[in-house]
Amino acid sequence: MIYDLVIIGAGPAGLYAATCAAMNKIKSVIIESSSEYGGQLTLYREKTIYDMPGFARINANDLANNLYLQYKEYEDEVPLHMNTQATGLEEHDDHYVLHTNQGLFITKTILLANGGGMFQPKKLEIPKADFMDNIHYFIKDTTQFKGKDVVVLGGGDSAVDWALTLIDIAKSVTLVHRRNDFRAHQHNVDDARKRLNVLTPYVAKDVDGEESASGLILENTETKEVVTLQTDAILVFYGVTPVKSKMDQWLVDIKDNSILVTPNMQTSRHGIYAVGNSVFYEGKLRMIVTALGEAATAIGAITKFFYPEKTLTYKH
Numbered sequence: 001m002i003y004d005l006v007i008i009g010a011g012p013a014g015l016y017a018a019t020c021a022a023m024n025k026i027k028s029v030i031i032e033s034s035s036e037y038g039g040q041l042t043l044y045r046e047k048t049i050y051d052m053p054g055f056a057r058i059n060a061n062d063l064a065n066n067l068y069l070q071y072k073e074y075e076d077e078v079p080l081h082m083n084t085q086a087t088g089l090e091e092h093d094d095h096y097v098l099h100t101n102q103g104l105f106i107t108k109t110i111l112l113a114n115g116g117g118m119f120q121p122k123k124l125e126i127p128k129a130d131f132m133d134n135i136h137y138f139i140k141d142t143t144q145f146k147g148k149d150v151v152v153l154g155g156g157d158s159a160v161d162w163a164l165t166l167i168d169i170a171k172s173v174t175l176v177h178r179r180n181d182f183r184a185h186q187h188n189v190d191d192a193r194k195r196l197n198v199l200t201p202y203v204a205k206d207v208d209g210e211e212s213a214s215g216l217i218l219e220n221t222e223t224k225e226v227v228t229l230q231t232d233a234i235l236v237f238y239g240v241t242p243v244k245s246k247m248d249q250w251l252v253d254i255k256d257n258s259i260l261v262t263p264n265m266q267t268s269r270h271g272i273y274a275v276g277n278s279v280f281y282e283g284k285l286r287m288i289v290t291a292l293g294e295a296a297t298a299i300g301a302i303t304k305f306f307y308p309e310k311t312l313t314y315k316h
C-alpha cells in the first residue's frame, strides 16, 4: 500500500493533523513510538492548562483524551499504529520509504510531528524481568491472554482500561497499584474495584521464574507485608519517559537543533513537512495552541500538494 501521508507522532500536533488529514480525505496513517497517545501531555497529566483557547482551565489528561476522541471519529480513514517507532528514511523518485521497528511504510509525503523526542514505556525496575517473555509493556493481541492469570501494574488510564478489557478474556485479572488512589477516570476505577481483584498500595519487588515469570512478589508500601501472586502474564503500565530525538535522521535542514520550516510548515526536503515542538521558525512558541495551528497549516499545504486546485477549508 502506498500512503499519501505518514504522520510521525501522536502528540497534540500529530493527533490533530490526523483529524485534519481525514477531513481533507488524504490517505494517511499515524504512527506513535510509545503505547500512549498525547505526547508531552502524558508527562503532566494532572497539571491544569490555562492557555488553551476556549477553556479557562483544562486538565492535561482531559485535553489529551479530547484530542484523541476527536481523532477517533476518523480512525477508520487514518489508522493509528502504536508502539511503532520511525527509525529512518529513504528517498526515492516520487515517494519515501519510512523504516520503523514494525516494518516499512511507503508514502508520498511525511509529516514530522515528533516533538522533542520519543516516549518509551517505563520499565519494571527488576533487572531479571528485562529478559522474561511474558512481561508486556504494550498489548498487540488480547487473545494471547485467553484463559490466563494476568497481573496488571499501574494506576493510570492505560492500566485500568486494559485490566477492564481483559476481564472477559483472561482467566483472572489482578490490578496492582502502589497508591490507594488511582489517576485513572473515577468511573473506571469504581468499575474495576467491583469487577476485579484490586491490590493497593503494593509495589512489585521481584519475579519468580527463569525465561518466563511464574510469580510476582509484591510489597505493601504501608505495612511492608510481602505477598506472591501466581501469574501467567504481567502487564506493566507505569507511564512513559522521554528520549531525545536524533534530528539528523530525517534528511532535512536543522537550525538550533530543530527542523527548519517555511510558513506552510514545509522542510528543506520536497514532500516532508514538520510541526509542533520539533520545528524552528522565527518567533516559534513551544505551546500546544501553536502546535495545533501548525498541524492545520501543514495539512492545508499537503492537501495543496495533492490537489493544487482545491480550495482549503476544513469541515465547520
Ligand SMILES: Cc1cc2nc3c(=O)[nH]c(=O)nc-3n(C[C@H](O)[C@H](O)[C@H](O)COP(=O)(O)OP(=O)(O)OC[C@H]3O[C@@H](n4cnc5c(N)ncnc54)[C@H](O)[C@@H]3O)c2cc1C
Pocket: 008, 009, 010, 011, 012, 013, 014, 031, 032, 033, 034, 036, 037, 038, 039, 040, 041, 043, 044, 047, 048, 049, 050, 051, 084, 085, 086, 087, 113, 114, 115, 116, 117, 118, 119, 120, 245, 275, 276, 277, 278, 286, 287, 288, 289, 291
Ligand atoms: C511539564 C510541561 C508542562 C507544559 N505545560 C504547557 C501548558 O500549560 N501549555 C502549553 O501550551 N504547553 C505546555 N507544554 C508544552 C506542550 O506540552 C508541547 O508544546 C506540546 O506537547 C507539543 O506537542 P507536539 O505534538 O509537537 O510534541 P509532543 O507532545 O512531544 O509529541 C510528540 C510525539 O511523537 C512521538 N515520537 C517522537 N519520535 C517518534 C518516532 N521516531 N517515531 C514515532 N513516534 C515518535 C512521541 O512519542 C510523542 O508522543 C508543557 C510541557 C511540559 C513538559
